Amino acid sequence: MRTARAISLLLLLQARRSMTGAELAAELEVSERTVQRDVLALAEAGVPVYSDRGRAGGYRLLDGYRTRLTGLDRAEAEVLLLAGLPGPLQDMGLADPALAARLKVAGELGGAPAAGARRFHLDAPGWFRDAPVPPLLAEVARAVWGGRLLRVRYRRRPEADPVDRVLRPAGLVLKAGTWYLVARPDEQDGAHRVYRVDRLLAAESSDRPFTPDGADADFDLAAFWEARAAGFARSLLRETVALRLTPLGLDRLPRLLEPLAAREALASAGEPDEQGRVTVRLPVESLDVGYEEVLRLGPEAEVLEPAALRRRLAEAAARAAALYGVPPADRPQR
Numbered sequence: 637m638r639t640a641r642a643i644s645l646l647l648l649l650q651a652r653r654s655m656t657g658a659e660l661a662a663e664l665e666v667s668e669r670t671v672q673r674d675v676l677a678l679a680e681a682g683v684p685v686y687s688d689r690g691r692a693g694g695y696r697l698l699d700g701y702r703t704r705l706t707g708l709d710r711a712e713a714e715v716l717l718l719a720g721l722p723g724p725l726q727d728m729g730l731a732d733p734a735l736a737a738r739l740k741v742a743g744e745l746g747g748a749p750a751a752g753a754r755r756f757h758l759d760a761p762g763w764f765r766d767a768p769v770p771p772l773l774a775e776v777a778r779a780v781w782g783g784r785l786l787r788v789r790y791r792r793r794p795e796a797d798p799v800d801r802v803l804r805p806a807g808l809v810l811k812a813g814t815w816y817l818v819a820r821p822d823e824q825d826g827a828h829r830v831y832r833v834d835r836l837l838a839a840e841s842s843d844r845p846f847t848p849d850g851a852d853a854d855f856d857l858a859a860f861w862e863a864r865a866a867g868f869a870r871s872l873l874r875e876t877v878a879l880r881l882t883p884l885g886l887d888r889l890p891r892l893l894e895p896l897a898a899r900e901a902l903a904s905a906g907e908p909d910e911q912g913r914v915t916v917r918l919p920v921e922s923l924d925v926g927y928e929e930v931l932r933l934g935p936e937a938e939v940l941e942p943a944a945l946r947r948r949l950a951e952a953a954a955r956a957a958a959l960y961g962v963p964p965a966d967r968p969q970r
Contacts, residue, residue, distance in 0.1 A: 641666065642674045646683060649697050656694040671695075727769045727815075728777035728808070770834040776817055779841035780805040783848070785822055789838040790831055798837055804846055807857035808833075811865070818857060822846070828860060869896045873919035877926045878940040880913050885936030892932045893918070915940065927952075 641664055648655060648663060657668040664671070675695055678685050684698035770776075779786040786803045803819035806828055810816075815833040820826040828851075873896070881889065886905070890898040901918040908914050920926035923945050930937050930949060939946040 641670075642678055645671070645674050646678060646685070646697075649685065649695060650701075654688070654694045654696040660695065727773055728781075729774035768834075770815055770836065772836045772839040773815055773833050775839045775841060776805070776833055776836070777808060779839075780808050780817070782841070783845040785842040785846050786819065787838075787840045787842070788831070788836050791835045791837060803831075804852060806852070806855050806860075809857070809861050818860060820851065826851075828855065830864060866896075869894075872921045873897055873900075875920050875923055875926060877918045877920055877923075877930065877942070877945060878915065879918055879930065879933075880909075880915050880938040880940055881933070882936045883908075883912050883914075885933050886914055886916075888933060888936060889916075893929050897929075913938075 644664060645660060648660060655663075657671050660671045661668045675685055675687070684701050685695060686698070687693065687695050776786065778784070784805075786805050787800070788803060789798050789800050791798045802822040803817075804822050804826075805817060805819045807818045808815060809818060809830075817831045817833055817836075818828055819831060820828045879885075879901070886902075889901060893901075897919050901916040904917040905914045906916075918926070918929070920929060923942070926945055927948055930939055930945075931952065939949050
């Protein structure tokens with residue numbers, strides 16, 4: 637840890653030319669006393685670092701001293717800085733090497749802040765939801781990063797009994813604030829599967845890396861996730877609701893409902909009637925979910941079938957009218 641911190645301190649001074657002890661301590665999340673010890677260790681190792689006293693003082697490197705990366709132009713370095721996602725890297729326990737990498741790239745840019753890194757930001761969790769970090773994420777990330785077998789106890793569903801598995805980790809995916817481990821059992825012809833990290837009850841990585849076989853070497857995490865996510869989303873849509881939408885309802889559909897369901901509904905749209913309304917067939921996970929989704933569209937959507945859902949929405953409309961004091965005779969009729 638001290639060596640890694642000293643390297644980070646060196647790279648900070650190279651990128652920013654001069655920093656006070658307080659600034660270095662805040663950046664490295666240590667005390668100023670620790671900064672003084674690390675500076676002394678660098679000096680003893682032959683690094684020309686010295687301190688200036690006074691109000692404008694601080695630590696700096698001897699002019700002309702640099703440690704440089706090679707083979708990167710400014711555009712390449714800018715793009716690399718975009719790969720440093722601070723939140724997820726912190727969650728996985730990789731913040732220290734990420735900081736060192738960013739400092740090295742910043743040094744390649746001559747100490748100037750990277751424009752790209754200032755203009756793009758990833759906010760992975762969805763709106764209006766907490767995204768707690770799974771307690772075992774760092775251990776899982778170590779196994780993924782080191783290519784090590786991972787012994788886990790896993791609960792597929794909240795009500796299911798836990799199972800024990802030895803896995804070959806292939807990668808981690810962060811989707812809308814939820815972490816997923818892609819791995820396959822450590823057995824002959826085991827297929828890759830997806831495990832929610834927050835459902836792991838225990839996780840322990842082995843001391844040595846496993847020997848990759850063909851399935852490990854040829855695995856494409858991005859392609860696997862894209863295919864699995866699309867198939868999983870479609871498998872949930874087991875029911876269909878026939879809707880008649882106003883032009884406004886048709887416009888709101890892709891913004892208010894699940895994207896895959898909205899796309900299929902729009903693809904099914906017929907010709908507008910004399911009032912400009914369009915009939916679509918909306919796939920939904922269940923009629924309960926369909927009820928909630930149609931409510932989002934309000935009076936811009938009319939359920940045509942199934943009849944049970946139409947009655948349920950009619951009852952909800954009647955309750956809403958009563959709540960707002962609309963007399964039965966004044967309620968709009970269809």
